[in-house]
Amino acid sequence: MSKTWIIIKREYTSRVAKKSFLLSTFLTPILFVGLIFGVVYLTATSSSEEKVAVDNKESYLKEYLVKKRNISYEFVNNADTTLLSKGYTAVLLAPNTGINQTKSYQVYSQKSKGKELTGTIENQINDAINAKMVMDVANLNKAQYDSLVKNAPSSKVENTVFSEAEKAKKGNFETASMIGYVVSFIIYFSLFMYGAAVMRGVMEEKTNRIAEVMVSSVKPFQLMMGKIVGIGAVGLTQFIMWIVLFVGLSTIASNLMPVDPASMQDAAAAMQPGMSAVAAEASQNKAAMILNTVSTSVNWPLIIGCFIFYYIGGYLFYAALFAAVGSAVNEDPQDAQSLMMPITIPIILSMVIMINAIRQPESALAIWGSMIPFSSPIIMMARLPFGSTIVPWWQLGLSMLILILGFIATIWLSAKIYRTGILLYGKKVTLKELAKWAFRKN
Amino acid sequence: MRNLLEVQNLEKQFSSQKAVDNISFSLEEGSIFGLLGPNGAGKTTLIRMITGIFYPDSGSIQFDGRPFSAENDIINIGYMPEERGLYKKMKIGEHALYLAQLKGLSRSDAMKAVKEWFEKLEMQSWWNKKVEDLSKGMSQKLQFVTTVLHRPKLIILDEPFSGLDPVNANLIKDEIYDLAKTGSTIIFSTHRMEQVEEICDHIILVNKGQKILDGTVNNIKQEFKENIFKVGVNTTAQNLMTPDFTVIKHNPDNLLLKLTEGVSNNDVLKFFINQGLSINSFNEVLPSLNQIFIKLVNDTPQARQFTA
Numbered sequence: 001m002s003k004t005w006i007i008i009k010r011e012y013t014s015r016v017a018k019k020s021f022l023l024s025t026f027l028t029p030i031l032f033v034g035l036i037f038g039v040v041y042l043t044a045t046s047s048s049e050e051k052v053a054v055d056n057k058e059s060y061l062k063e064y065l066v067k068k069r070n071i072s073y074e075f076v077n078n079a080d081t082t083l084l085s086k087g088y089t090a091v092l093l094a095p096n097t098g099i100n101q102t103k104s105y106q107v108y109s110q111k112s113k114g115k116e117l118t119g120t121i122e123n124q125i126n127d128a129i130n131a132k133m134v135m136d137v138a139n140l141n142k143a144q145y146d147s148l149v150k151n152a153p154s155s156k157v158e159n160t161v162f163s164e165a166e167k168a169k170k171g172n173f174e175t176a177s178m179i180g181y182v183v184s185f186i187i188y189f190s191l192f193m194y195g196a197a198v199m200r201g202v203m204e205e206k207t208n209r210i211a212e213v214m215v216s217s218v219k220p221f222q223l224m225m226g227k228i229v230g231i232g233a234v235g236l237t238q239f240i241m242w243i244v245l246f247v248g249l250s251t252i253a254s255n256l257m258p259v260d261p262a263s264m265q266d267a268a269a270a271m272q273p274g275m276s277a278v279a280a281e282a283s284q285n286k287a288a289m290i291l292n293t294v295s296t297s298v299n300w301p302l303i304i305g306c307f308i309f310y311y312i313g314g315y316l317f318y319a320a321l322f323a324a325v326g327s328a329v330n331e332d333p334q335d336a337q338s339l340m341m342p343i344t345i346p347i348i349l350s351m352v353i354m355i356n357a358i359r360q361p362e363s364a365l366a367i368w369g370s371m372i373p374f375s376s377p378i379i380m381m382a383r384l385p386f387g388s389t390i391v392p393w394w395q396l397g398l399s400m401l402i403l404i405l406g407f408i409a410t411i412w413l414s415a416k417i418y419r420t421g422i423l424l425y426g427k428k429v430t431l432k433e434l435a436k437w438a439f440r441k442n
Numbered sequence: 443m444r445n446l447l448e449v450q451n452l453e454k455q456f457s458s459q460k461a462v463d464n465i466s467f468s469l470e471e472g473s474i475f476g477l478l479g480p481n482g483a484g485k486t487t488l489i490r491m492i493t494g495i496f497y498p499d500s501g502s503i504q505f506d507g508r509p510f511s512a513e514n515d516i517i518n519i520g521y522m523p524e525e526r527g528l529y530k531k532m533k534i535g536e537h538a539l540y541l542a543q544l545k546g547l548s549r550s551d552a553m554k555a556v557k558e559w560f561e562k563l564e565m566q567s568w569w570n571k572k573v574e575d576l577s578k579g580m581s582q583k584l585q586f587v588t589t590v591l592h593r594p595k596l597i598i599l600d601e602p603f604s605g606l607d608p609v610n611a612n613l614i615k616d617e618i619y620d621l622a623k624t625g626s627t628i629i630f631s632t633h634r635m636e637q638v639e640e641i642c643d644h645i646i647l648v649n650k651g652q653k654i655l656d657g658t659v660n661n662i663k664q665e666f667k668e669n670i671f672k673v674g675v676n677t678t679a680q681n682l683m684t685p686d687f688t689v690i691k692h693n694p695d696n697l698l699l700k701l702t703e704g705v706s707n708n709d710v711l712k713f714f715i716n717q718g719l720s721i722n723s724f725n726e727v728l729p730s731l732n733q734i735f736i737k738l739v740n741d742t743p744q745a746r747q748f749t750a
């Protein structure tokens with residue numbers, strides 16, 4: 001045990017002290033937070049005030065073309081482009097008015113206007129026309145119509161929730177999917193990144209010819225486990241640093257933001273110009289709702305606890321296999337590629353199932369995927385945020401138990417491959433031989 | 443002297459061939475032992491069993507009077523394999539400490555031993571350099587130090603001089619003698635025969651997994667001698683017509699003779715004295731280990747074939 005500990009210490013400290021580790025640990029969250037806030041900040045501050053002159057015969061537009069964000073409207077008669085030199089930044093002409101003899105609305109401006117302006121105007125006009133048509137046909141006044149529209153999108157959200165009958169909490173579904181995506185993607189990413197690091201480490205020991213020196217002092221199993229645990233701890237360290245840095249930086253950055261969160265949401269909505277104004281309004285509400293549920297309805301201790309468990313379990317499961325491949329490979333990286341195939345395919349397949357499992361977390365595919373140890377770290381983490389009504393405790397417990405048995409099995413088999421492979425030089429090893437090494441007696 | 447290591451009927455089979463086939467030998471404490479054999483003879487497999495890397499299929503290993511157990515005896519063995527490497531990115535001092543700790547030394551003991559050896563081999567200034575900055579000879583020196591610094595009872599060196607310049611080779615050679623003098627037993631595996639002749643007390647020769655020769659260097663040479671003598675004398679060919687010997691080589695100031703069966707040294711000397719020639723020297727020429735090695739290995743069919 002103490003020798004394994006010495007090896008773990010070396011594997012860990014030699015990696016943590018590397019410049020590349022420090023860079024990726026500190027730069028990744030800084031870049032990430034910087035990117036998000038940079039985009040939001042630019043969008044929120046770069047738009048200038050727009051004053052639009054509108055020439056339109058239909059009076060009902062007046063009720064809908066109201067000041068929105070940085071765009072204000074003034075209705076004038078017989079507008080023309082000379083207004084552009086009189087304090088207006090744009091002129092909107094209805095069909096067949098003034099110089100606009102087309103059948104569509106036209107915006108005239110001196111500078112080319114972005115999609116934000118025309119998109120907003122377009123949405124407002126469309127809303128006006130829709131409202132007019134509905135009001136005419138159904139014989140409603142504006143107040144009645146507005147209340148109707150206001151209720152419509154929210155009742156649609158209720159429907160989505162209702163289809164998950166009594167299971168997910170209100171509004172929980174979207175939040176849960178979002179968290180599911182993020183967390184399972186991190187697991188996926190870490191399996192590959194740290195699994196490959198284990199493989200490279202083993203290959204280095206073999207091609208460096210230090211393996212035989214080492215196994216004359218320690219058992220091959222101790223050498224392999226030392227490497228796996230050491231690199232796993234490096235990964236865990238990196239995650240913890242990332243979480244701390246990300247939370248810290250986000251707090252600092254959002255305090256430094258010169259704009260209030262509401263206008264940031266506006267800016268975010270404006271980035272999706274295809275959305276109608278009402279829908280944009282609804283999506284803002286939704287965003288607020290999600291933010292609310294993220295902090296209240298999600299069982300964070302459970303998710304973080306399980307994340308750590310599935311990271312460690314999944315990592316041990318796959319890292320052992322990566323170590324076995326690394327021990328069987330000679331100098332030629334091409335060999336590694338072909339031997340890695342059977343390991344990478346289940347990981348990638350898990351991602352495909354994960355996307356499906358998030359849409360239907362109760363499907364048979366999702367349940368099986370979260371039981372089989374090849375995919376359970378990714379898929380269970382995708383299902384878990386949906387709560388204990390979707391993932392009963394017995395499923396979680398069983399999945400964990402299977403994963404533990406799974407990594408014990410892969411470590412046991414890999415140790416046998418490793419023991420033979422690490423001292424074997426010059427021979428190209430096939431998968432068939434690996435299987436033979438893994439399953440032979442003694 | 444008692445035996446440090448006793449190997450009895452050791453066997454190890456790999457899928458299709460016997461890498462080690464019924465080998466027995468014993469090793470006197472404090473001796474320098476040569477393990478010889480052509481490439482692929484089974485030397486490395488034999489060593490790996492003695493160092494606990496492989497388990498033998500059958501046979502027994504007694505170490506220090508007890509059955510060998512890798513767990514307990516690893517601290518008493520230092521093994522420098524032929525295929526040896528180091529972690530390139532580590533600092534040299536740290537690396538030596540790391541390997542010493544893996545042998546079971548505590549950090550402070552390891553530190554003391556490393557410092558002592560670095561001083562002895564004038565390597566102190568290397569401490570904070572990286573392994574990748576070392577030349578081949580220098581890393582060989584470091585490997586030697588890490589093999590012996592825990593003062594093992596048994597030291598196994600596989601081709602320890604390959605890549606060393608004569609100065610460093612001598613330095614290491616002196617250390618080997620020193621270690622043997624202070625009680626360590628050394629197994630020295632090589633196919634460089636002139637080094638074996640110089641260093642080893644006792645050798646075994648392994649070929650195709652089997653031991654084909656076992657004994658002290660002197661005894662083996664005696665066993666394989668072919669009655670060849672070198673006589674320092676100046677003569678001409680027509681004066682050498684005798685049934686007592688045949689001339690192998692005629693040099694201007696000496697002769698290489700092979701004596702006929704039953705003829706003694708004195709008969710030859712008498713022959714020359716009777717001719718009134720003055721003899722400057724007269725010695726028996728023993729075969730070199732190299733000749734014995736080639737003779738024995740060539741007599742067996744060529745190195746093992748691969749059988750898939």
